[in-house]
Amino acid sequence: MEHGSLAENLVSKRLDWKQRFNIALGTARGLAYLHEECLEWVLHCDVKPQNILLDSDFQPKVADFGLSKLLNRDERGGSNPAFSRIRGTRGYMAPEWLYNLGITSKVDVFSYGIVALEMVTGKSPMEIRSLETGEGGVEHRRLVTWVTGKVKSAPTAMFWMEEIVDPNLDGQFDASQVEILVKVALQCVQDDMNERPSMSQVVEMLLSRDNRISPR
Template sequence: MDEIGSGGAGVVYKGVLDGERVVAVKKLGDAIQGELGTELSLIGRIYHKNLVRIWGFCLEGAHNLLVTEYVANGSLDKHIFGEHGTASVLGWNQRFKIAVGVAQGLAYLHHECLEWVIHCDVKPENILLDGEFEPKIADFGLAKLYKRGGVGSDISRIRGTRGYMAPEWTTNLPITAKVDVYSYGVVLLEMVKGSRVSNLMVDEEEDVDQGTLKSLVRMLKGKLESGEESWVEEIVDSRLNGQFNCKQAEKIAEIAVSCLEEDRNKRPTMDSVVHTLRSYHDEPISHEELAVNQ
């Protein structure tokens, strides 16, 4: 098998099953077999076009393996954080499609599937893109399952990735699906800007204002409230050479700001995010926008 990636959950290989089906095989780290086996059995029954499909798993002694569908174009981070001027820059329509698809996948996890599922580690590295650049949310190794109607306050250990983690993780507040909403907001800003904003986080004791994620959100709030549109081009990835939809970009920035509210009760649900994005899905790129920098 060929190694195709690695992360906190383990090394990932590309493999082929007897029926010539191409799969991804993740060699899990220190798995607790009882808990993990139960969790994977439940997750394996979940299916949505914007979630990576789990085909099976093996938990025998040192052989802790997870077999999932193989997703051809790899993770989102490789397509939005490349060097300026690279030929593989994602176009605006692709970015908007990805924003919608990820929202749909999270909405399914939060509101529609048979079990409550909070992903707990939403970030570009865990969003894979298929041959048509349809997004598929991956890596449920940090996910927590809840019975519908159950109490979702029993996560005591901090999970996730610094820069994408909601403020609740460092407080005594119960962890809810709103932690995924916060992480999704960070990912939205990164797709618009084409650069990391998650690394703008600073320690609470540091008196740093300029360049932090909080200051970026405050700036965007002010721009949105001003009613002007000229600021939009300033925040959109310059590698797009102006070829983007201004109304969609402004709406995505507005959604991201709402997702990044410190007060989780002010953040939208993923269902409402999907509804809002779909209402802007068919907005065409205007001739004026296409003509910029050409």
């Protein structure tokens, strides 16, 4: 893993847009494999940039299974209560952990959505954006709320892209890929686990735009 972690590369500002999108797609494929193709299905439970390692070609590998959970075929379809404690990292954890709900593969889907937003914006989920209110005060919003607000209030897709895309990319990004990755990420971070897609569906959605290049 010559290029270290995704976290290190985001901090060092080394990744261009093509690399970021390929990492998002490759990570989705890796999680889909863990959730749906392994003999025993694996819940990673700690998906974050520090646990996504990059090889010499910047291809991602999901790593660090210290908090992971193996499920047999019978357990795969339903929620699993067999977790003695909360697992994961603050900022990337699905609401199920906090509300003691049944744990499924959708916890990894939620974490993936946060990571995807972080790759687009260059902002960590714990970083606070300060927005001046009309009364001169300051309103603090976390990453998901901030991105959602920009997308909903913008008159056009290009407008919100200009607002949220990592300025370190210097405007060099593929608009079609940014649009689909952000929309997929926002689906992944829905509070209701049943409204989140599976990781295989995430892969399908990303691939649906992967070959439609809209130069920016």
